[in-house]
Amino acid sequence: MLILFAAGLLFWSSIGALLSTLPLYIEDLGGSKQQVGIVMASFAVGLLIFRPQLGELADRRSRKIVLIIGASVAAIAPLGYQIFTSIPGLIALRAFHGISIAAFTTAYAALVSDIAPAENRGEVLGYMTLTGATGLALGPAIGTYIQENASYTLLFNTTAILGLLSLLFVLPIENFPVSQDLSEDNGAESIWQIYKSPRVRVPALTMLLIGLAVGTLNTFIPLFIKSIHVNFDCGLFYTIAAVSSLVSRFFTSSGSDRIGRGIFVTLGLIAYTLSMLLLWQANNDFSFVMSAILEGAGGGTFLSTMDVVIADRSLPQERGRIFALCVVGFDLGIAIAGPLGGSIAEQVGYHNMFGIAGALTFSGVIIFLTLSSKTLINSLQFAIGRGDDDFAYRDVQKAPLFDPQENYPVLSTTGIAAE
Incomplete structure (x- = not known):
């Protein structure tokens, strides 16, 4: 677990180092607001195209193979930013870079869910996904410091080295294959059949709406701060958000096991909405600090808890695929957010662009309150922590998929979802 945690921390530090610096780099190359949005959003093209296939590969072969793919791309892609300096070249490279997250996050979440016992899955997943929060706190601070005090060349080399170190930590991880018994039903349903199921449709839709808001924020915060001439370090915004996400996960992780998943998903959606509305009215340092705190808290509650909800709603033999298909909603939101946000900003x-983003996240609150379970009443009860998830599997996953000591499958595939 510690080696896996270290691999995740290095991976997210590599990704985070470019969040606050790449938009400025593109602008320095002569890119317009819309071109900045298109290049940044191209990251999600790789996610959208490859995540479903990588999720299926994680189920059919092993989680480790997909982790290796993700870390390898994270080590290679940053070197290309020094070579491809035209807008079309950057779009293609950014799309390739997106494969890193498609692979790494899908396999990482599936592997941790496999290992974690069902009774404290929220706690284990919450602590293991601290890698994202911590890496996204360290990465932007490192990236901004290098960009301001050294050069873009050193910045890109540093992010590549972080990706390479992540790969070196992935290699010793045990290669737990999913057995034939566990994988034989995988792929029986088409993608659209899976999306028709409310157990997948509502998580994917809320992830889409949050992806739109997060993609808008990640792409345009540096340029927004610069445009209104506020003396606030954009790297600090990402760092505050990441620290807030980290802190919130300590409360969310064990809380979702004791209180229920739904209340934390709802609180996360509300936090995202308040963050966007603060940016809508932002004109001073305090507004950006509070928005960063709320955005981080939203990620620490919504994203980490939604991972657990997806794990609860999936069987081991389909978990990689279900994770991929739910999170692809988030990817699609990020893909749309860049060019759409750039056009709106123009x-x-x-300011109004972030106001629109706030309206979208608020619609996510309404959707989750009314559609998260089988009936309106059950949805409301689940969303406020007063009821169970109708779509969670009850009689399966009472033990981890892999015995941590023996390294072999210990979980049967029998079990029926709660009616």
Whole structure:
């Protein structure tokens, strides 16, 4: 577990180092607001195209193979930013870079869910996904410091080295294959059949809406701060958000096991909405600090708890695929957010762009309150922590998929979802 945690921390530090610096790099190369949005959003193209296939590969072969793919791309892609300096070249490279997250996050979440016992799955997943929060706190601070005090060349080399170190930590991880018994039913349903199921549809839809907001924020915060001439370090925004996410996960992780998943998903959606509305009215340092705190808290509650909800709603032999298909909603949101946000910013300005993002996340609150379970009443009860998840599997996953000591499958595939 510690080796896996270290691999995740290095991976996210590599990704985070470019969040606050790449938009400025693209602008320095002569890119317009819309071109910045398109290049940044191209990251999600790799996610959208490859995540479903990588999820299926994680189920059919092993989680480790997909982890290796993700870490390898994270080590290679940053070197290309020094070579491909045209907008079309950067779009293609950014799309390739997106494969790293498609692979690494899908396999990482599936592997941790496999190992974690069902009774404290929220706690284990919450602590193991601290890698994202911590890496996204360290990465932007490292990236901004290098960009301001050294050069873009050193920045890109550093992010590549972090990706390489992540790969070196992945290699010693035990290669737990999913047995034929566990994988024989995998792929029996088409993608659209899976999306028709409310156990997948509502998580994917709320992830889409949050992806739109997060993609808008990640792409345009550096340029927004610069445009209104506020003396606030954009790297600090990401660092505050990541620290807030880290802190919130300590409360969310064990809390979702004791209180229920739904209340934390709802609180996360509300936090995202308040963060966007603060940016809508932002004109001073305090507004950005509070928005960063709320955005981080939203990620620490919504994203980490939704991982657990997806794990609860999936069988081991399909878990990689279900994770991939739910999270692809988040990817699609990020893909749309860049060019769409750039167009909106050109027409109505950055402030109103974030106001629209806040309206989208608020619609996510309404959707989850009303559609998260089989009936309206059950949905409301689940969403406020007063009821169970109708779509969670009850009689399966009472033990981890792999015995941590013996390294072989110990979980049967029998079990029926709660009616």
